[in-house]
Amino acid sequence: MDKLVNNSIKLEFPSKGENVALARITIAALVSQLELTLNDLEEIKVAVSEAVSNAVIHGYGNKPDGLITVIGILQNEKIIIEIIDQGIGINDIEKAMEPAFSTDPERTGLGFVFMQSFMDEVKVESQENHGTRVILSKQLNSENKKFAVS
Amino acid sequence: MSISLNTKKNTLIVHIGGEFDLVSANEYRERIDHQMLENNSRNLLLNMEKTTFIDSSGLGVIMGRFRKIKANNGQMIIYGAKPGIKKIFEVSGILSLMPVCNTEEAAWQILEKKTIEGA
Numbered sequence: 001m002d003k004l005v006n007n008s009i010k011l012e013f014p015s016k017g018e019n020v021a022l023a024r025i026t027i028a029a030l031v032s033q034l035e036l037t038l039n040d041l042e043e044i045k046v047a048v049s050e051a052v053s054n055a056v057i058h059g060y061g062n063k064p065d066g067l068i069t070v071i072g073i074l075q076n077e078k079i080i081i082e083i084i085d086q087g088i089g090i091n092d093i094e095k096a097m098e099p100a101f102s103t104d105p106e107r108t109g110l111g112f113v114f115m116q117s118f119m120d121e122v123k124v125e126s127q128e129n130h131g132t133r134v135i136l137s138k139q140l141n142s143e144n145k146k147f148a149v150s
Numbered sequence: 151m152s153i154s155l156n157t158k159k160n161t162l163i164v165h166i167g168g169e170f171d172l173v174s175a176n177e178y179r180e181r182i183d184h185q186m187l188e189n190n191s192r193n194l195l196l197n198m199e200k201t202t203f204i205d206s207s208g209l210g211v212i213m214g215r216f217r218k219i220k221a222n223n224g225q226m227i228i229y230g231a232k233p234g235i236k237k238i239f240e241v242s243g244i245l246s247l248m249p250v251c252n253t254e255e256a257a258w259q260i261l262e263k264k265t266i267e268g269a
Contacts, residue, residue: 049205110206
């Protein structure tokens with residue numbers, strides 16, 4: 001079972017709320033090709049859900065005709081996920097990433113907090129009126145394996 | 151995704167099954183608010199025994215309902231959440247806002263105690 005899985009996937013879909021689940025389930029299926037803990041799997045699903053929800057809600061303002069691209073790369077026991085939209089972009093990335101910053105009272109402003117809590121690294125590139133690219137990465141397995149061996 | 155709602159006295163009990171994300175959030179928010187108003191409910195118990203996933207959209211609904219209920223001097227209590235969902239609660243800070251317990255029975259006990267304290 002000690003095999004190294006290198007694999008990748010690219011998804012493109014319209015900016016509909018229903019596709020948030022589609023994206024997180026697909027990425028979950030990809031990372032499940034590695035042996036990973038249920039906890040890691042849950043955390044990755046939440047992080048992907050947040051990034052894709054942001055693209056739908058903020059990037060495209062809930063309009064369903066935008067295009068969202070999700071790329072998942074599994075390499076050397078690391079998962080890298082890119083979530084790309086061509087929406088309105090973020091004019092102040094630092095402010096957008098602040099905990100509890102939200103432009104809507106019915107939202108928690110916790111999207112980026114979850115991404116940062118559950119992934120090793122979160123990078124955001126954005127250009128106003130051109131779109132946003134969020135890159136999430138997380139090292140999987142290595143610690144658990146060390147633990148299992150010792 | 152599934153939701154069912156029932157009322158006992160002045161308390162609405164909401165059972166949330168499946169995934170609580172962007173899509174279900176919009177629907178559940180409306181249904182909970184409508185039912186609270188219709189039954190003139192003061193308190194809300196949220197049964198999450200069958201909730202399999204939650205993200206910040208679902209949490210937004212919980213926090214939004216909490217604010218409304220608090221403003222109306224009511225109580226909101228969550229029960230039955232699985233460990234994966236409890237972890238999301240921990241990160242979100244929701245545990246400092248409202249009680250989270252394991253069973254409906256425990257939720258009723260907390261509710262009665264809080265109602266007496268508040269009276």
